[in-house]
Amino acid sequence: MSDAASQPTVRRPHRPVIVGIVPGQSARVLREAAQYARLHGAALLITHVDVTRFVSYEDPDGYVHTAPINLDAIPSEALETQLRHEAARSLSGVDIAWQLEMLAGDPALAMKDLAERTDARLIVVGTRKRGIGESIREFFTGSVAARLAHRQPRPVLVVPIGKPVQDDEDPWPARQPWPEELWPGG
Template sequence: MTDSTPAASDEAAQNAALQKAVIVGLQPGQPAHVLEEALRYAKLLGSPLVVVHVDVTRFVTYEDPDGYVHSAPIDLNLDAGVAEFEDVQEAAEQQLKTTDIVWTARQLVGDPALAIKQLAEKLDAQLIVVGTRKRGLGESIREFFTGSVAARLAHRQYRSVLVVPQEEPVPDEQEDVWSE
């Protein structure tokens, strides 16, 4: 099951159906085992699964009393976030098509850690699952300025955060984790 991003009138009803969910934050091209781990925990906990993509090219302008979030673009390329969400949603549909678990996909906007935290509060989520970043200089610079989403989630709310490592771990003898 998937419903993509709900309209304001539908969000409250959908949130009620998704209480105690497992939330997994995904980006396009992320290893499939991140979603596999989230699915495994959703099954173990008997919970619905919410696949989340956060569009960092948009920011929240205001939130209606009913919870509907209005956003505005940072960049004029409005289609980038939409295309990324479609990629995440399509990958999730392919990976989850044979499962009988209730799941949905949502696109959030703004700071990933804060957006996921807010959704976790609305759904009273049992667990948040995120993957580690790819290794590389560009990613290390980005993390220096924005911080680790997993670390920021772990320090800014009380729910458990499962951090799923990349498929290829750094060898023990490699001193510099970010050299690739």
């Protein structure tokens, strides 16, 4: 695939397959999404939702202005470059048109909105890494995949990352005691 095909364009693709990514994510998620995009004859719209930013306002032409939650935060250009390189590496040898779009806010709501705007065919996300920290976060915020499945009409494909948990295996074997300041006496 040429670099020109991976550069962002002014217009979003119509009826794409949308895939949500995070830095360092397994290449399997992007490759599965690309396979479904090829099956549908669709473009691949790769998205990353920056949860450290929020949408401040949107221009009439659709340009979205965001602001950081933390005013001391560094700009996300380095993150966008990193994600673009990871996507190019993951999709190396895969003949599919793709572009990267950076979003801000709540991941499920941002991808839902993007899917509505582009009339997406499918939304693809990866599972989270196993661990107590991820379990706590999911308990409070809910799974992005589950929230997408309940809040919009498109199919959601969840790609497992890593080794699956066996039926008789504890999904969080590395449980660590709560820090004393969070749970006194815990």
